[in-house]
Amino acid sequence: MKNLILCLFLPVLLSSSPSPTNYMIVGTYTGGKSEGIYVYKFNSKDGISTEVSHTKTSNPSYVTVSPDRKFVYAVSENADKGNGGEVSAFSFDKETGILTFLNKQFTGGDHPCYVDIDKTGKWLFTANYSSGSLSVLPLNADGSIGAATKHIEDHDATGPNKERQEKPHVHCTIVSPDNHWLFVSDLGIDKVKIYAFDAATGKLTPATPPFAKAKAGAGPRHIAFHPNGKFAYLIEELTGTIEVFQLQKGRLTPIQQTSTIQRGQKGFAGSADIHLSPDGKFLYGSNRGDFNNIAIYNVNPSNGKLSIIGFQSTLGKAPRNFNFDPSGNYLLVGNQDSDEIVVFKRNAKTGLLTDNGTPVSVGKPVCIKWIAE
Secondary structure (H helix, E strand, O other): OHHHHHHHHHHHHHHHHOOOEEEEEEEEEEEEEEOOEEEEEEEEOOOEEEEEEEEEEOOOOOEEEEEOOOEEEEEEOOOOOOOOOEEEEEEEEEEOOOOEEEEEEEOOOEEEEEEEEEOOEEEEEEEEOOOEEEEEEEEEOOOEEEEOEEEEEEEOOOOOOOOOOOOOOOEEEEEOOOOOEEEEHHHEOOOEEEEEEEEEOOEEEEEEEEEEEOOOOOOOEEEEOOOOOOOEEEOOOOOOOEEEEEEEEEEEEEEEEEEOOOOOOOOOOOOEEEEEEEOOOEEEEEEEEOOOEEEEEEEOOOOEEEEEEEEOOOOOOOEEEEEOEEEEEEEEEEHHHHHHEEEEEEEOOOOOOEEEEOOOEOOOOEEEEEEEE
16 A cells, blocks of 8 residues: 555655756857847756747846846947947746847947846946946846946056057956955956945946956956855956965965967967856866866865866867756856857766767857756
């Protein structure tokens, strides 16, 4: 009788277990095969993706998701004489996987390439690459975006690389894990600017000191924070290096610099993105340029320092953003120039990656975010 009851109720128990499926939100450069933002269902058991919907919008090269997962925000990486960049708001229906446009606002600069949202879900921060500026925009209760309340631009500084550092180029505006600080990496002037952030008012105040200096010509790009909140990692596009910092009360203290380029190799790294595994044991950094790979590091839990484990080809061209699925078992890489997201299975013990054989065909993918179903 017990076995009979178990057989009758087992299907019910299995059907009520947590779903392994999550929504993957993909930002792209439009033109060619892409029309905008794409939504997929991703199965964390087998690594297979199925397109659910897409919405047309111009060059949504970077996207972010609200803390309550009800809204998606995307830049439009365009330009028009200093004020062509925009950021758009979309509501997200978790039942259907459909994005619905709400509104858009100017970012106050050209070619916005990054957008982040604070932990309260009330403020957006955008990085305007070509204008070398950042903007703060309020978010309304319905998810729509208000006009920018703050615009900060540095007109004077340059770097030693005359082709890429002829002026400021803000590449990342990311909020600290405790929501008290905004870190702004500027590829053009080799600095990470630091601001104290007031979540009640959206006010930014230069920290003390107001920036962390990278080595001349490095080209700071993206920043990742360790889950323990004690360390920050900066990937540098022009030199293919990673700077490791101790993070304390908005202050970045350098403790290590390491290369993303395999010893003995020569060429331009064009480093792009950086992420830590959810457990904080491993760090990954992408190289475009001449290498098209992911550098993989072990993270020392006591001091945050990195030691190289290996290098994984991304099996495509120009890997930009990459990200872990919510389970942490897969790492997905957007290969911009080969119109494909490659899915890698991640070994949680070694940190190493293996091709899962389930690529996603999508035009010019450059950003991957997640919404749990």
